Amino acid sequence: MKNLLTILVAGSCLFLAGCSTDDGSGDTGSSKGRGAGGYEAMQKLGARTGGDVDCSAFKSQRQAQRYLLPGDPNGLDADGDGRACASLPCPCAEVKVQRTPAEQQAVRQSGTTFTAPVLWVSDGDTINVAKPGGGEEGIRLIGIDTPEVYGEVECGGPQASAAMKKLAVGRVRITTDPTQDRRDRYGRLLAYVNKGPVDLGRLMIARGLASVYVYDDYFKRFSSYNRAENSATDADRGSWKHCDITVD
Numbered sequence: 001m002k003n004l005l006t007i008l009v010a011g012s013c014l015f016l017a018g019c020s021t022d023d024g025s026g027d028t029g030s031s032k033g034r035g036a037g038g039y040e041a042m043q044k045l046g047a048r049t050g051g052d053v054d055c056s057a058f059k060s061q062r063q064a065q066r067y068l069l070p071g072d073p074n075g076l077d078a079d080g081d082g083r084a085c086a087s088l089p090c091p092c093a094e095v096k097v098q099r100t101p102a103e104q105q106a107v108r109q110s111g112t113t114f115t116a117p118v119l120w121v122s123d124g125d126t127i128n129v130a131k132p133g134g135g136e137e138g139i140r141l142i143g144i145d146t147p148e149v150y151g152e153v154e155c156g157g158p159q160a161s162a163a164m165k166k167l168a169v170g171r172v173r174i175t176t177d178p179t180q181d182r183r184d185r186y187g188r189l190l191a192y193v194n195k196g197p198v199d200l201g202r203l204m205i206a207r208g209l210a211s212v213y214v215y216d217d218y219f220k221r222f223s224s225y226n227r228a229e230n231s232a233t234d235a236d237r238g239s240w241k242h243c244d245i246t247v248d
Contacts, residue, residue: 078133
């Protein structure tokens with residue numbers, strides 16, 4: 001009879017989702033608690049499958065860490081250290097990134113890489129992207145210079161800006177270069193910009209809409225950029241046909 005009453009009470013509790021059963025393991029088995037956890041899991045699943053997620057969606061770094069997926073498709077780990085949305089307040093997740101010496105060397109040689117959606121294009125060599133932690137980041141493309149469109153409009157400037165506006169759409173990959181300064185005097189991040197496998201800076205040069213620009217030290221992709229410029233100038237491609245867009 002006692003066992004029968006226990007079964008009946010337990011069944012009633014589960015039906016009403018109002019009490020817990022203790023099996024001695026320390027897990028109370030609360031239906032109410034599990035319901036909340038299930039709701040969070042559904043939210044998490046929806047976030048992972050329903051489109052972009054950024055750091056503004058989370059209240060703490062620990063919460064953001066749960067959404068960090070392999071390859072970081074949502075751009076939550078801007079500096080690639082394995083910690084999502086590091087600018088968010090704690091509670092924080094403990095993250096230990098284990099890299100082999102070869103991987104560590106590769107990171108040092110390749111610079112910082114992250115993906116971000118383009119917000120708007122300033123001109124032919126500058127874009128603005130959404131920062132993983134919120135706000136926006138100005139990106140000055142390394143290794144190229146395009147004619148001006150602000151103040152005195154230079155020959156080829158409008159064409160370069162129009163081309164970049166068509167190329168830099170959606171999510172792009174931003175890669176810094178350890179041979180170059182991290183930021184310019186205006187505070188813009190200096191980086192290469194790729195749309196998929198396409199290096200947009202090199203493409204602008206190859207189309208004759210930008211010229212190679214070296215500031216102090218040669219950048220890592222200089223040889224490739226220089227070949228693209230030689231090809232464009234030899235063919236009078238793009239702006240070279242009507243303008244001299246050589247960097248002063």
